[in-house]
Amino acid sequence: MTARATPRALPVAAVQAPPLAPGAGVAAFAADVTALRAAFPQTRLAVYPELHLNPESGEGLQEAAEPLTGPRVRALRELAGDLGLWLVPGSVAERGPQGQLFNTALLLSPEGELTASYRKIFPWRPYEPFDPGTAFTVAELPGVGRLGFSICFDAWFPEVARHLAWMGAEVIVNVVRTTTCDRAQEVVLARATAITNQVFVLSVNAAGPLGTGQSLIVDPEGLVRASVPGAEAAVLTDVLGLDHVERVRTYGTAGLTRVWSQFRPGDPPLPLPLYGGRIDPARWNRTGADEPTT
Template identity: 40%
Template sequence: MRASLIQIAVDEGESVESRRVRAASLVRGQAGADLVVLPELWTTGAFAYEEFAAEAEPLEGPTYEAMAKGASDAGVWLHAGSIPERDPEGPLYNTSLVFSPSGDLAAVYRKIHRFGFDKGEAVLMGAGRDLVTVRLPGTTLGVATCYDLRFPELFRGLVDAGAETLVIPAGWPERRRAHWTLLAQARAVENQAFVLACGTAGTHAGVPQAGHSIVVDPWGEILAEAGADEEILTVDFDPAKVAMTREQFPALKDRVL
């Protein structure tokens, strides 16, 4: 399976619409990949809190339309990162969209763990409740977002639901980049799953981003890692390695809790 992680840069001088068009073009350029992944809140920037309400979209808004067409044009499964979603009957959500190669919506995930403690996303957005998996030919994706990476219970739930490849878009800050790499490897090892973690480059509201998107195999080995700037990280991996790892070292069978 070939995955392409689009580590797009969020430049405060670029409009949301311009970045949306550019992202769709980058997706179309990945024809031949099986799965393409964009980062968290790449339309606004994950730390641009003051932009969330102004740029929030309905679920089937302009980003949905652009990404659906990008997926169908390229013929790829597309995890389109996340957008600030405006629910007409509720709060804003940090919402991920997954599209099939025909451009149909395959899954929606609303981020469960909101970052910011008593400010930012934690107070501006509602919390999702549902664990989400997506069946692809050859593997089942488990979907999480950024701060979720710090909560291993969520990933145990995804594994129990059949996840073999964990996809994590993020807007992770440079000052905690060491945690990003460490946690991505930890989630891979403890769940004996592939981890595809796609971050942003650039600066969000004055917060430099870590970049360094990463693909980790079920033994915790880093298969590929991006640098700090905008980049497309493409890697071939064998989903069958998950079952092989779980059979050779059946630690998950020894779970008590």
């Protein structure tokens, strides 16, 4: 009898919460995460909304920005290590090496390391003061799978999710601080992203009174596994079976559609005049794709 492979399970907690109070700092956040860990002890990955640690706006963001070697990230590393938890504390205002202001998502490991960071590529113009990032980020969770990262308005640009999936992402973590009436459209985009890339999507928005909530977890076939219908503070818990991604890509969504097996050998490349480039069928199957950028 052939031994079965161990299922790749990722217990997650997606926290729909308002941003921390001004001046609260990492100490208050540590108390929240510690309480979350106690309430949901099986959690291996905890995710918080965009700019959860930065309630500031305008010039306040400039003043609050720190480099990733600064005291805020050092405290977050210690927190994740103490709790033995993969932690996405939302995104933070990062001071870049040439003085830039980036909106940067972080992934801290159970060993207390900054495993990955991602700078928002598409700031919400003209309202956000951030400089755009220029690189996609996918990180490896050893023995579990790969996480790709996007931030809020990035979800409106399918190029981001497509690149992350091509780089091997099986889960796309989209941290959000949507305060406007278009959250209903973003819910649709979360499901569409999951369907067209055959990945899990965690779309975690801020709670009211600032955020409009409606966080959700979507599976690789676009089915909503868990959601919050309103803006109230809430925690979504689920166990993501990452083998589902491989199964859907092998047998197809609803047993039919296999987007990563679209092209046949010898099919001509598809020009992409929008990008001055093209889709090359020889590179469409993501086997052998680039290693994650961390």
